[in-house]
Amino acid sequence: MTQSPATPLPPPKERRRLREAGSLTQAQVAERVGVSRETVRSWETGRTTPRGRKGEAYAKLLTGLGEEATVTGAPVALRAPEVEVPVEVVTAEKVTVDEGVTVDEVAKVDDTAVLEPVPVSVPDPVPDPEPVLVPVPIEVPVRASLTPAQAFDALYAFCAPALVRQAYLLTGRRELARESVERAFQTAWQRWPEVAVDRDPAGWVRSVAYEYALSPWHRFRPRYRHPEPPPPDTSDRALLTALLNLPPSYRRTLLLYDGVGLGLAETAAETEASTPAAANRLLHAREAVAAQLPDLSDPGELRRRMTELASTGRLHAAKPPTVRFVGERRTVFWTRAAIAFTVAIIGATTFTLRVAPTRYEAPVPVGERVEGVPARVVQGSLSEEEISLRDRLRNGMTSGPERLAPLSR
Template identity: 65%
Template sequence: MTRTPETPLPSPKERRRLREAQSLSQTDVAAAVGVTRATVRSWENGRTTPRGTTRDAYARLLTGAEEVTPRQETPAPALVGAATGPVRTSPDRAEPTPEPPSETPPAPELAPQPEPALGRDPALGPKPELGPDAELEPLSPSLTPDQAFDALYAFCAPALVRQTYLLTGRRELARESVERAFQLAWHRWPEVAMDRDPAGWVRATAYEFALSPWHRLRPRHRNPEPPPAAPADRALLDVLLQLPPVYRRTLLLYDGVGLNLPETAAETEASTPAAANRLLHAREAVATRLPELAEPKELHRRLAEVASAERLRAAKPTTVRWGGEQRARHWTRAAIAFTVVLIGATTLTLRTAPDHYEPPLAPGATVHGVPPRVAPGPLSAEELALRAKLKGEMVSGPERLVPKAG
C-alpha cells in the first residue's frame, strides 16, 4: 500500500505571519480547525505538528483557500493576567477538550473558569482593557533596553505583587520577590527580551523565589505578619496558606491569573492531569473550610477582593534596575576577591610545600643488654692503684703519649 504524502506546511514562524496577515487570532484558527487555542500556539511554536485532516484544514486556512471571519468579542474587564502577561482565556472558557491522538492527552473535566478580575492599583492609572485574545504587544525595536524593561515592569509589577501576596501571605516578601525577579530579568535581559512570554518568565521567577523554603531561616520571616483586617479576608488567606505550596500556586494561576490548564501545568512543571488533580484538590480544600466559595466564580471574586484590599506598592523601575546592577557588582567583586584568595593560597602552598620525598623517622625502639648509666662513686682499690701508677710514670715515657707543643 502506498502511503499518501502529508500536506506541506510552512515553518512555525511563517505560520504565525500568515495568520496575522489575515487578521486572525489563535482562537479564530482554533475554532475553524476544531482544536484548542493552546494547540494552535503549540503549532506556531514548533513544539507539535498537525496531522491528518486537521493538517489539511490548517494548511488551507494558512494559504487563504478557506476564509475565516474574525470574531468580534466584547473586551473583558481588566485582569490579573492583563497585568502579568498575555491573557489566555475566553469568556466561556471551559476545561481542555480531547484533541486528536497526535496531541496532548485529554485532562480531567473541571468546572468552567471565569475571567480573572484582580486589577491594578487605582493610584497607578487606568487599567488596560484587554480582550480574551489580547496579548502583550511586542516591544518596539526602537526602544532602548532601559525603556523596554521599564515598560515591562510598569505593565506587570503592580498585579504581580498582589499575586505573590496571595501566594505567601507576606507583604514584604511579596515586594522583595517581585523586585528580585525583575532584577534577575534585567541581569539576563537579552534572554528575557527574546522570550515569547517575558511576563510569564518574570512571574515564574517571582513565584519560585517567594516559595523558597530557605525564607523560614531568615530572622525577619520567622514571625507572621499582621493578617488582613476583614475577618472574611483572614479566613480565605488562612485557608490558602494551609494548602501545599504547589497546590496554592496551581489554584492561583488557574483561578486568579487565568491561565488555562496546559499553561498552568507547564509553569508548575507538571503534567496536565497532575495539574488538574492539584486544582481539584485545592478547590475541595477551600470549599471544605469555606462552603460559600465552592463555586469557581465566587472563589475568583473573593481572591480579587483579598488582593485588592491590601495597599501593595511596587518600587519604581529605575530603583529596581539600580538595585539589580548593584547586586551584580557586589557578587562580581565577591567572586573576584574569592578567586584572588584562592590563587594566593594555592601559590603559598606551592612555595612552601616540600618538593621531594622525605622518609619519615622510624619510631624509637628499646635496646636490651646495655647496662644503665650510673653516677660516679668512690674508687676501688684497683682503680686507686692504677691512678697512682699512671701519676708515677714519666711524662715522656713510652707508656704515655703527650702531644708536643708546636
C-alpha cells in the first residue's frame, strides 16, 4: 500500500508557484522526479496527489525551491514558462546606479497573455566605469484578454492533431477519427463556459472524443459497415489488427497509459474505473498484444510503434472556424426543430380542445333480444303453441277503448 510522503506537500497552487520561482518547467521537474510531464501537471492542478517515492522526491524538490525563494527574498508572480526577460544594456552615462537601487516593475509579455509586473532586485553595483547590465522598466502596450473564440481556437490547434491520431488507433478509421474529434470540440464550444474553467480542458475534450469514437451505434451507419483499407506496411497492419481485437475498454486504457503517457490514477479516472481495474485492463491488453506481436512485449517499444502507426496515415483536422461554424449551425438546427415540435404539440392540443364535445353524450346501448316472440315460419297450419297464443291474445284484451284483434290472412 502506498503512503503519503513524509515531507509535507504545499497546496497545488503553491506547488506551481514554487516551480516557477525556481525558473523550472514542468518537463524539467518531471525529469528530476522521474515521472511524465502530464503527471506533474496533474499534481499542480490538484487532480492527483503524489505518493510513494516519487511523492517524497517531489516534496523534497519543492522544499528546496521554497528555501531558495526565501533566501533570495524575491516574490514571483504567475508567468508562462521559458519566457526570456528583455533587458537593455545601459552605460554609466545613461543611468547612475546607487547603492540599494531596485527596479520595481519589469513587465514580461509573451504571445498569449499579459503577465503581471515581477519585482527584481539588482545586486550592489561595483564602482567600475565599465557598462553594466541593468533591467529597466519597459513600457509594453496592454493587450486585452483572449475572447472565447480565440481561446477555443488555441485549444483546438494544440489538441486536435494529436486527438485525431489517438482516435485512429481506437477505431482504425480515419473518417471516424476526424468526425469524433470535431464532434468533441463542437460539444466543447456549446459548453464553453464549463470547459473554459475546467482544470484540464484537453482531458475534457479527449474524454468526449473517445466516447464518441467507441460508440457501438456506428456499426449501424452505412458508411461504417465496411472496413477501411489497412495500412500498407505489414508491421503496421499487424499492430492495428492487434489493437482492434482488444475490447474497447482495454484498448482505451492501453492508449491512455502507454500511448498518451497518463499515470495509472489519471487513466482510471478518465475510463471511470478503479485503479486496480485499470491496472488489470492494462496488463491483459499488453499480454494480448504481446501474444500476437512478441516484439512489442516492451512497453517502451509498444509506445514507439503506436506513435509511428498513428503518424503514417494522412490525418488532418478541420480548421477551428469551420468546427465552430458547423457546431453553431447544428445547434441552431436542433433548436429550431425543438421549437417546431413544441409548436406542433401546442397546435394539436388546441385543435383537440376546440373540436372536443362540451357535454357528456351517453353511448347508444347495445340492443337486447326480446324473449317470447315466436320465430317466423313458412305459412301453413298453426301449431298448438301458436293456436294457444292466439286464443290468449283474443281473450285477454277485451277491455279498454281499443281492442287488439289479429287479422287472418
